[in-house]
Amino acid sequence: MNVRNLSASVGTLLLCLALTACGSKVKGNTYEAGVISISFQSGGKATFSTPGDAASCTYTESGDKISVSCNGETTVFTIDSDGNLDGPPGSFIPKLIKHK
Numbered sequence: 001m002n003v004r005n006l007s008a009s010v011g012t013l014l015l016c017l018a019l020t021a022c023g024s025k026v027k028g029n030t031y032e033a034g035v036i037s038i039s040f041q042s043g044g045k046a047t048f049s050t051p052g053d054a055a056s057c058t059y060t061e062s063g064d065k066i067s068v069s070c071n072g073e074t075t076v077f078t079i080d081s082d083g084n085l086d087g088p089p090g091s092f093i094p095k096l097i098k099h100k
Contacts, residue, residue, distance in 0.1 A: 031085045031096035
């Protein structure tokens, strides 16, 4: 393997590692607390459910913050050290526990 091929291989490997590290932390997971649940799908889509109601939502991720927008309102959750979601301080939303 020559130096040019080695450099290209190392560059490709680093790019793959960087993209993996920046991947979604919540996609494919459901978080629940009592009767409240949020399911995160690919493409920035989520479903927020309460008894008798389910809202189609969108979400974005930035570090340990997850912004969920439903019906024109955005709620920012924080991923804690256990991988669960903490609602905004002072809100009625309890800690949402990750279920696989």
